[in-house]
Amino acid sequence: MPLTIGQVATAADVNIQTIRYYERRGLFPTPRRTPAGYRQYADDAVARLRFIKHAQELGFSLKEIQELLGLRVRHGAACDAVERKTREKIELVQERIRDLHRMKRTLERLAAACAARQPTDDCPILEALEDHGDVDH
Amino acid sequence: MPLTIGQVATAADVNIQTIRYYERRGLFPTPRRTPAGYRQYADDAVARLRFIKHAQELGFSLKEIQELLGLRVRHGAACDAVERKTREKIELVQERIRDLHRMKRTLERLAAACAARQPTDDCPILEALEDHGDVDH
DNA sequence: TTACACTATGTACCTAGGTACATGGTCAAG
DNA sequence: CTTGACCATGTACCTAGGTACATAGTGTAA
Structure with a gap:
């Protein structure tokens, strides 16, 4: 129905x-x-x-x-094409995951530094960001 | 300069x-x-x-x-707050990563099924999507 | 000192992804 | 057979995130 x-x-x-x-x-x-x-x-x-x-x-x-x-x-006859396109998307997703892992590590470094409360009193987020931004893009 | x-x-x-x-x-x-x-x-x-x-x-x-x-x-005195907020963001990023992993598995299942070119001729993407969509949201 | 590239502000416009509203047809309950 | 909750279309409007344009000041090199 x-x-x-x-x-x-x-x-x-x-x-x-x-x-x-x-x-x-x-x-x-x-x-x-x-x-x-x-x-x-x-x-x-x-x-x-x-x-x-x-x-x-x-x-x-x-x-x-x-x-x-x-x-x-477009399945059946075009199954090859479907598979190819799917693999492309998987690559894309994989890349996104890698980027997020890097982002996570950056944040973890920040949190750790913050927890250690360094005597310098300088929260290292900007340097962390630079590292982050320059890894591969 | x-x-x-x-x-x-x-x-x-x-x-x-x-x-x-x-x-x-x-x-x-x-x-x-x-x-x-x-x-x-x-x-x-x-x-x-x-x-x-x-x-x-x-x-x-x-x-x-x-x-x-x-x-x-807001570093220095507010370092606790900074750390808390950072950990929240890390959680968020982690969740996003998990979601992307599920998405990736969904796509991989599709690609695999497609490669196997099942005799039924029915590309299982919609069922895959339902699985995907119902895992935890 | 004039030309040209650059900067400033303010306002308008654009794409993506919707959401709302006006107007009118449909259908089931009372 | 009317009323209220639905559905239809069309058009307008909204937020996010910019981008472009008009107009005017700046700065430097020939």
């Missing part, structure tokens, strides 16, 4: 307008309609919305998310 | 307007001025800009970055 846009919105905890916005943007397939023009969604629409929100929190843009979701569409 | 805004902008590869924007936003301290009103920066301004850009790539908002940078300012 299909869901209305309001039910989907409530289940995924997003605004109705947002769903329509995603549809316009192409992140959401145009759904079937009732004779009266009401949108009808299957349950996976909720999962899709949750994925979008989650991916956004991880810093992916809607465009990137659209690509991620698009991987599903 | 102090740098002009243009020199800083060039060195850090950002727009001049962006530096002034950051100043308005409070991310950048108001610099000393020449008698004519020209802003004068020390070398660390460049490091600061690079840090901001880097933190942004990691998904921090300007507000969060402002907080990160602010940790340096």
Whole structure:
């Protein structure tokens, strides 16, 4: 039994307008309609919305998310391409993780220095930041 | 020898307007001025800009970055507070890393399934997404 | 001393990602 | 058969994070 846009919105905890916005943007397939023009969604629409929100929190843009979701569409014959694109995204994610690890180490150095309360009274965050910023970018 | 805004902008590869924007936003301290009103920066301004850009790539908002940078300012007496705030940020970064790891595993599962080219012809990305989205949020 | 690159301020504009509002149709309950 | 909660479209507006433009002062090199 299909869901209305309001039910989907409530289940995924997003605004109705947002769903329509995603549809316009192409992140959401145009759904079937009732004779009266009401949108009808299957349950996976909720999962899709949750994925979008989650991916956004991880810093992916809607465009990137659209690509991620698009991987599903062209399957079968285009499976090679799907795999390639997926591996690219994995690389991207891996890089982001590495960067965050560096950021974490920077912060840990700061916290440690702070805890040691050095007699110099000079909190080393700026030097830490320079180290951080120059590691590889 | 102090740098002009243009020199800083060039060195850090950002727009001049962006530096002034950051100043308005409070991310950048108001610099000393020449008698004519020209802003004068020390070398660390460049490091600061690079840090901001880097933190942004990691998904921090300007507000969060402002907080990160602010940790340096209230040092000495407020060192406890600095350490507490820093540890909070570390927690946040750690969480982001965990999320990205989950995202990566999701993508890896997809790539693997794709490589195996299952006879069912059904690329499992949506199920993968549901798993992903429901792990702990 | 004039030309040109640079700086200043203020205001306007832009993209991304929504959110709200106005207006009107739909449908189920009473 | 009306009322209230939904849905539709279209357009306007909002925040974040810039970027551009107009206008005017500065500084240096020919």
